[in-house]
Amino acid sequence: MERNLSFNLHVLTARLDRAADRILRAQYNVSYSRFLALTLVGELGASTQRALAECLGVTEPSVSRMTAILAAEGLLDVQPDPGGGRRRRLSLTDKGKQLVSSVQQGFEERLAALVTHSGVPYDEYAKHTAQLLATFDHVEREGTK
Structure with a gap:
């Protein structure tokens, strides 16, 4: 088996992101x-907004623009922090x-069908993905390599 996991993960993630964007724009x-x-x-x-920017890996001005649009569309409530500033x-x-609830259910069903169609057992794939994410979280918290 060729050892190209880093490249394959990048390609898979990029393709999933593009497919998700096409589906969401078309359906929702x-x-x-x-x-x-x-x-x-x-x-x-x-x-x-700061926490959201950190989670998304983007700048606070970018999140500020995005949250303004989501608020204008009636999807997000943006209020001044009671602590000031x-x-x-x-x-x-x-x-x-x-919206989040309906999209999540539909996406999970589509992804489960795709994984099953590939011949990879969905439950195992989900378990291993969660295990990898937990390991990355642990490594980042502990600062180990």
Whole structure:
């Protein structure tokens, strides 16, 4: 077996991101990056623009522009932080919660079908992916290599 995991992971991730973007734009009129932002706010607790920028790996000005658009579309509520300063608190609106929920279910079903079609057992693939992510999280927290 050829050892090209780093390249293959990059290609797979890029292709999945592009496919996700096409599907979301066509079916839900939202880009994949905006859907990820909504998911991070709703499911993973990125409750400030700074935290969201860190999670997405983008700049705070970029997140500020994105959150303004999502708020204008009625998907995200952006409020000044009660602690003062320039921070903004983020939360999903009911419309945003509904979008995230419906997209997640549809995406999971499509991904499960794709994985199954490839001949890879879905449960094993999901387990190994979670295991890899947990290992990366641990390595990053501990600062080990």
